[in-house]
Amino acid sequence: MGIDISRYLKEITKEFNKENLKQFSANSIAEIVELSRSTVSSYLNKECKRGTIIKIKEYPVIFLDKETFSNVHFTPMHNEYDTFDELWQEGSKIKKVDTWSKVIGSKGSLKEQIEQIKTAVLYPENGLPIMLLGSSGSGKTYLAKCIYDYCFGEKLIDPKAKFISLNCAQYYHNPELLSSLLFGYTKGAFTGADRDKIGLLESADGGVLFLDEVHRLTEEGQEKLFTFMDSREYSPIGDNSIKKEAKVRLIFATTESIQSAFLPTFIRRLPVIVNIPSFAERPQQERIHLIDSFFLKESEILQRTIQVTKQVMSFLLFSNYEGNVGKIKNIVKYSCGSSYTKMKDQKVIKVRITDLPVGSEEQLKENLYHQISNRYQDRVYDYMHPELLDINNSEQKNIKKTYFQFVDGFKQVEAGTVTFEHYINEMMNNVNLLVDELMFNVEVNNNQSFFSVLTFNIKSTFKYMEENFGLEQDGNKILSIAHLLYFKEEQEILINHPEWYSIRPRLTAFIQNHMGNVLWLAKRMLAHLSERLDSQVLDEDLIFISFYLNSMNIQGVKNEIKSIVLAHGYSTASSMANVANRMLKKNFFQAIDMPIDTTIDYIEGKVLDFIDNNSTENGLILLVDMGSLFDLRIRLEKKIKGPLLLIDFVSTPLVLEIGSMLLQHKNIIEINEEIIKNVKINKQLVYPVEKKKKCILTCCYTGMGSAIQIQDILQKSLKQEDSSLAITPYDYHKLQQNKQKELPFQIYDVVAIIGTVDPKIESVPYIGLDHLIGGEDVEAFINILKSNFKIDEEQLKKDLIFNFSIKKIIEKLTILDVNKVLNFVQDAVDKVEEKLGIKLSNNKRFLLYLHCSCMVERILRKEDADMQEDIEEFVQREKRKIEIIGYAFSEIEKEYTIKISDLELRLIFDIVFSD
Structure with missing residues (x-):
């Protein structure tokens, strides 16, 4: 049982503070571990003697795990202390003060500057001279004092070493006096020099000398100073035969241009020039x-x-x-x-x-x-x-609480105390509770100018997101984000969380891996909004918006082929793109107008900017009015994220022709093959030059919805964060018709296809979803994975069996009771068999369970099925069978008060009678 006590003590010591001392007493620990107090006390005192536990002999006596306490706070010198204050005072002597943590902007606008300063200070021997460059009152003197404190904290200077500051501007009209102050002077050096006097260099020996407004030094003074910087030697004014030596760390500050205010020979001795932002330049x-x-x-x-x-x-x-x-x-x-x-x-x-x-x-x-x-x-x-x-107000308290929960909840995920599904659901719930609170319980005067500006610009951003990425506008979304940003007041909340900076990259990667495209969408949205509001994008807001968008059940970006028209002239490209977009009634084409003397570097830069800010995995079409396709291909093929179709020709008819093919949802291979067959133009289809990522395709006969569900379940089972594996849902009918001509086979190395019906693609293993559920093909799937990746075979087998069950799959339904809808669907399928006089295979029965359960929820959500052009002709042709299927599902219509349309009945028919 000692192990249980030890483990428990380790856990609670992580949260140790002055306010919760009682829980570390033998009595409290005994209650938790369900042992007698005497047993626990005996064990704790024995471990204290062994040196693994700290004992504080106050009332009540408390015990701490020494290793955990050392990791969180500091390493104590003893195992026993009379009082808590005695332990803490020891820590205050041991712990090194972080000089820079108190500097506002140390992790923001001054981050790079502080790294420069550290580099200069820690340079061997005596460090490097530092020049602080900034406007008057920007904090140069304060930073110079911080540099001195940092030298002391790093034990680079003696505790008795001095910090001496001199403002050279005070002696601008008396340069001789300034030189004498710096270097000292000998008796008789000038009128009034009735004795020898040491200078500031000698006074600062072993310490730090700060010369503010150092541009006030004369050229002679600069020369004397850089001679000292080279040799550490100087002569007092009045006797050059005297050579003195001093070890001084030099910090300079100026408000003037370095190049115009100093001698070139002086500038060469300044390896570290630190630019300090003004107040107005700070975030x-x-x-x-x-x-x-x-x-x-x-x-x-x-x-x-x-x-x-x-x-x-x-x-x-x-x-x-x-x-x-x-x-x-x-x-x-x-x-x-x-x-x-x-x-x-x-x-x-x-x-x-x-x-x-x-x-x-x-x-x-x-x-x-x-x-x-x-x-x-x-x-x-x-x-x-x-x-x-x-x-200081309830709105900001709630905002802070929600943002802190992002970090604290993620710590629990990493510790294994909660699942990632639980964390994501809880954070989505917290985000929605916050925006509801801000929208409905807090009064905002909509006439207030900033709120109006926010709302207008967020509406514009949603319009941009809808036109370019298919994210639908919604009044509630717009108002929700407006209320958040209004009450947040551009404050960076998580800068005050002690673990934010260490956790931030891992939390961002987690969202990227487990929440599909929402982080990418959030980045695009906030970048656009930030540009319009002239404000910075904060990582903490990206996380908030990601959870908010994820709660909206956004399945992903409409990952369509993107197109750019590049043409020379003031508005040539813009005119063609605008005409095409208006006629096609869709924003397919972006325009880049180029000067006549445009270089290929300019074109490359513009294309790469577009790729960085848009999803181009499905392809990018680039129409250029003149230029070298070969040069562009060489420059871009190692940087593109998907196939690139380069066309060395631009005209309005060509742009319209490409747009019409995009309207027909043709892929980039089909466009490349069909484009202007009777007109000779130069074009090249380029694929990214890199080792192809391994990929598992998911597909479903009835559409992309189930394919996306299979993708989600696979990602959950594999817990994959390996960037070398992609799990991609794809249209079954395209796979079945075009085989390996489809885009995924050009971009990825497809190792398997998992779906509800086999698209029959040669040399690519297919595993039916029903066989995974039945367990027959779990081993086969694991063998495919083993040959391509390192996996935990036993754990994966358990996860696959658990996650690939009909109930687990349909658990993704959010409105319906799973057991109830499954029972109704099962009865309906039984009636279909009985009335049509057929026997359905297990695979078809499973597919009907999955499809029909999702169909009911889809209808309840008022989401329509895809339109079918021949639906009226089909219903007339298969009237009897459609009526039977409709009758079989009539009980579901009554129970859920819905109407199953002919479009939906036709999808059920296709499953029942498919080969």
């Missing part, structure tokens, strides 16, 4: 965090809770002070002081527009009517509870 979330930090500091100084109106927040965020952080900080200080003088006897002081300093009038006029001014909530700053800052 909006970072600007908010900076303002928050200033108000929190004032709250601490004034010992008051500070409430700031949304108008003041908008003013500070969008004021045009050339992005001067220092100026914003001073405005915050003045405004808080102004409010304090009026309300100093109150515990909460309120900062309003009237508290802004004199001289802000022009800025005020510019920003007061800013379209986003009404978007922000009043913010409350309490130095006693700074953690409550970002959740």
Whole structure:
């Protein structure tokens, strides 16, 4: 039983904090593991002596798993401590302070800059000189101090080493004095030099010297300084025969252009130039965090809770002070002081527009009517509870809770405590609960300018998604996303989650693998919306929108063939594409108008941009009015994601002809074979140059719906995250008719086909779905997989048997009770056999169970079957049999109050009488 105690203690130690100490007592542990307290206490004390458990002798005595505690916090030096504080104080001495975590933007706009700084600081010997380049007030001095702290934290300098700062601008009109300050001087060096005096280089020996506004140095001063940078030697002013040496880490800062303000010889000694963004150049979330930090500091100084109106927040965020952080900080200080003088006897002081300093009038006029001014909530700053800052209203609390659940729930998936299906369903439910709450329980004035702007642009984005990717517009979707973005206020929520940055890539990959095309759709949608709103796309919003779209039962993108018209001239390509799109009533063609002197590099770049932002796996047609097909082929064949049809000719009739074939859903091979048979043009069909990915095709006689279900079940069974295997649903009738001419065989190495009817493709193994359900062909399928991939054979066999059962397949129904609909369908199929006097094979019976169960739900959802042009003629020809099938299913119509159309009855007929 000791193992159970150990395992339990390991688990709860992961969540250890000051608030839950009691659960680590022997008494609490004994209750959970269902052993006597004395047994548990004996075991814990024995393990403490062995060094695997930490004992804290407070009341009650608590025990922690030492290995887990060390992984989460720090490695304790002892096994026993008298108090919790004694343990924690030891940790505060051991743990290294992360200097950069306190820098706003360290994981955002300053991420690359901080990496540059680390590279310079950690360079062997004495590091590399660093030049900080940025506008006045952008935070260069603050960063220089952080660099000093980082050197100290990394033990690169002695704890007693100094940080010395000098603003060279103060001595601009007296360069001799500046040089003497830097290098020191000897007695008699100039009038008033009545004694030797050391310079800042000597004072900073072993530490850090920061020279701000270093462009104020004269050319002579620059030369003396770079001589020191080369040799670590310098001479005091007044006696060049004296050679002194100092080991100083140098940080420079300037607001001027490097090239124009410094000698070339000085510039060559600056291997690390760090560009610091201004306040205006920072992402909006970072600007908010900076303002928050200033108000929190004032709250601490004034010992008051500070409430700031949304108008003041908008003013500070969008004021045009050339992005001067220092100026914003001073405005915050003045405004808080102004409010304090009026309300100093109150515990909460309120900062309003009237508290802004004199001289802000022009800025005020510019920003007061800013379209986003009404978007922000009043913010409350309490130095006693700074953690409550970002959740000061119920909407933001709910948003934060939902976003944090993305990460916390995924941790449970990785730990194996919940299944990925449970996680996905729970997250979809959470997302829908949140948008319902925001839409129906929170009042938004639709006349508020930003909400109107949001709604308009989201509607435009959905129109773009519908035209290009087949994602239908929906008023509820538009309002849901508008409400979320309105209340979220462009804040990056998960930046505050301690595990977000480590989990983010794995969570994104998980969504990519388990939720089909929704992540791709979310990226396209937010990229388009971001461009229109001039805002950044956040990964956390991609995850939210992915779960939201997945909850809409979107099966995937309409992965149609894409087409681009490239032509020289101001609007030649646009004119042809627009004419064709209008006449075809479908947005098939994108246009790229090119200057006359366009290079092939330009064409390649434009095509690759299109490929990156569109799904082109089914093919891309490129019509170019002039250029070398051979050169384009060589450049693109290693970069394309699907087949590329290159045509060295463009005309409106040709564009219309290609569009008419796309309307007929012809694939790219058929288009290549049929296009303008009587006109000689240069064209090449190019396939991606790479080792073909292995692929399993799924198909169903009655349509793509069941093929997609088979795909889902296979993915669940294989738990495959191997990028070398694709599982692709495909149209049965195309496979049966065109065999290996169909597109999947050009793109993939097809290792098997799984479906309801064999399309009879030579050299490709077929496994019937009924045989997988019956278990006859499970071994055969596993053998196919074994010959191509590494698999866990026993586990896969269990998963296949479990997932490929009729009930598991039909469990994907979301409206109907599975057992109930199966019973009704079984009775209907029995009547079909009886009335028609036939005996159905197990395969047909299974296929009818699957098809008809899904059919009932489809009708309830008001989703129509595909149109059949000959339906009236067919019904007349097979009138008796159709009437019998209709009679057999009449009980289902009564039970579910639905009408089964002739189109649906014809599909059932096809299954019953198919060969």
